[in-house]
Amino acid sequence: MTTPMKEMKEKPTAILLATDLSGRCDRTQDRAIALARQWRARLVAVTVVPGERERQVYDQILDPIPWANQQTAAQLAEKRLRQGLAAADEDLAITLRVETGNIGDAVLRVAAEENCQLIVTGVARNEMFQPVALGSTVSMLVRQAPQPVLIVHNRPRRPYYRLAMATDFSAAARNALEETVRLFDEPLTVALIHGLDVPQVGLTVMDANRGSLIDQAREAASQQARKMLAEADIPAPIRDQITVVIEEGDPVRLLRDYLRDHESDLLAIGSKGRSALYDILLGSTANRILELVQIDTLVVPAPAQQGKAPA
Numbered sequence: 001m002t003t004p005m006k007e008m009k010e011k012p013t014a015i016l017l018a019t020d021l022s023g024r025c026d027r028t029q030d031r032a033i034a035l036a037r038q039w040r041a042r043l044v045a046v047t048v049v050p051g052e053r054e055r056q057v058y059d060q061i062l063d064p065i066p067w068a069n070q071q072t073a074a075q076l077a078e079k080r081l082r083q084g085l086a087a088a089d090e091d092l093a094i095t096l097r098v099e100t101g102n103i104g105d106a107v108l109r110v111a112a113e114e115n116c117q118l119i120v121t122g123v124a125r126n127e128m129f130q131p132v133a134l135g136s137t138v139s140m141l142v143r144q145a146p147q148p149v150l151i152v153h154n155r156p157r158r159p160y161y162r163l164a165m166a167t168d169f170s171a172a173a174r175n176a177l178e179e180t181v182r183l184f185d186e187p188l189t190v191a192l193i194h195g196l197d198v199p200q201v202g203l204t205v206m207d208a209n210r211g212s213l214i215d216q217a218r219e220a221a222s223q224q225a226r227k228m229l230a231e232a233d234i235p236a237p238i239r240d241q242i243t244v245v246i247e248e249g250d251p252v253r254l255l256r257d258y259l260r261d262h263e264s265d266l267l268a269i270g271s272k273g274r275s276a277l278y279d280i281l282l283g284s285t286a287n288r289i290l291e292l293v294q295i296d297t298l299v300v301p302a303p304a305q306q307g308k309a310p311a
Contacts, residue, residue: 011039011183012117018107018141019047019122021080028122028152031296033088035120035150038159038185043088044114045081046097048106049073074098104140111147118183120150142271142290142299148179151290151297160266160296163190166255166289167270169224174232176270176300181234183298184266189241193258194221195251214248221246252288259295268298 017032019025029045036043050073077098085094095114099106111119121138141149163180167173181188196217225244232239247254259267269289290297 012041013039014042014044014114014116015039016107016111016114016116016119017043017045017121018119018137019045019081021047021077021084025122027155028120029084031150031152031156032120033085033092034156034159035118036088036092042093042095042114043085044095044097044110044116045085046099046107046110047077047081048099048101048103049077050100074100103137104144107137107141108145111145117147118150119145119147120152122152138290146301148183148301149299151299153294153296158265160184161188162263162265163188163268164255164259164262164264164266164295165190165192165268166251167192167194167225167228168251169194169221169228170270172270172302174228175303176268177228178233179300180266180268180298181238186235186237187241188238189243190238191243191245191258191262191264192225193251193255194225194244194246195254196221196246196248217248218246252292255289256292259293264295266296266298267293268300271299271301 012035015032015036017029019029032043032045035041078096081096081098082089085096088094097110097114099110107119107121110116119141121141123138138149138151142151161184163184165173165177165180167177177190177192181190196214222244225246229239229242229244245254245258255267267289290299
């Protein structure tokens with residue numbers, strides 16, 4: 001089955017909310033509802049429950065009370081989904097899906113079947129001074145989803161207006177910029193964050209050459225930034241509000257420090273695809289970003305990845 005991400009020229013018409021019905025998913029649900037209202041999109045809520053065989057094993061272990069109302073796991077999950085979305089049901093078109101099987105596979109399948117252009121999900125934990133646990137499902141969605149994946153950390157206090165974006169000025173980064181800008185409305189400001197990878201020099205010439213190498217790398221990066229922005233398909237008013245931040249150092253730490261010192265609503269990063277080299281070429285950096293930052297993060301797939309059905 002084909003997926004809806006051929007080109008994101010318009011706002012999404014359907015959003016997929018992936019939830020495990022736990023309390024930590026309230027923020028994810030609230031953001032998905034807010035975006036559905038902002039875009040007047042249909043909201044598809046999906047949760048995955050154990051299959052009937054697993055339920056039978058569970059009942060055998062616990063020996064359920066004979067007079068108890070033995071609703072199936074799917075019935076209970078649908079009831080909780082409906083209760084949680086009752087208030088939004090008054091002004092949104094909502095579709096409920098309760099699935100079984102592998103969670104990630106089920107989410108991708110439903111997203112394709114329901115023609116969703118965005119997947120909204122959450123993180124396993126989000127304490128202030130604790131590392132985020134992405135979980136295997138979120139990591140799998142980030143790698144394999146042919147549509148953007150929004151990972152929600154914070155309560156939705158306002159629309160996304162102030163964006164930060166990790167960039168290497170590549171085609172994938174330009175695509176991520178274009179697709180992110182298309183999603184959100186003006187007034188919109190964007191900060192492009194780039195960490196310079198300056199090669200080390202010998203100790204005897206470090207002091208003499210280090211500054212020159214940094215200047216050369218900064219100028220080269222500035223040229224790449226100007227070229228990318230000139231070629232990017234984004235509205236002129238937004239282009240004029242883009243700030244390019246180029247500093248020496250590890251890009252993940254630079255991004256973390258920028259987000260700590262500058263108030264941003266959303267971080268966006270680009271994905272380079274689903275190849276076996278993902279974890280080597282992008283995965284380590286992307287996962288470090290997703291684990292270190294505590295801000296809502298949008299992962300945008302590369303153009304070659306868009307439009308492909310899940311394997």
